[in-house]
Amino acid sequence: MESVQELIPLAKEMMAQKSRGKLVKLYVLGSVLAFFGVVLGLVETVCSPFTAASRLRDQEAAVAELRDACEQQSLHKQALIAEGKAQEATLCTRALSLRQHAS
Secondary structure (H helix, E strand, C coil): CCCHHHHHHHHHHHHHCCCCHHHHHHHHHHHHHHHHHHHHHHHHHHHHHHHHHHHHHHHHHHHHHHHHHHHHHHHHHHHHHHHHHHHHHHHHHHHHHHHHHHC
């Protein structure tokens, strides 16, 4: 059915042929559901730019959180590497000082 104007003559013709009432009810129900589908589609189309903007903001916030976490992890790794180098330097100087006294 392309338009509502076609539904009314169809219903009149079905009633003139003495079709069962269930069949007419089925066509009316299908038409009402199609109408609600069109209305919901229009509402979704109108509201979609607003929801897309909020999704974009949420996505940007998530990316910022990941970036901060990566930076903190890299700073932590650098601190561990620097700490390890300091311990190695301490161990090397101790070993050299022990050798000087041993000889």
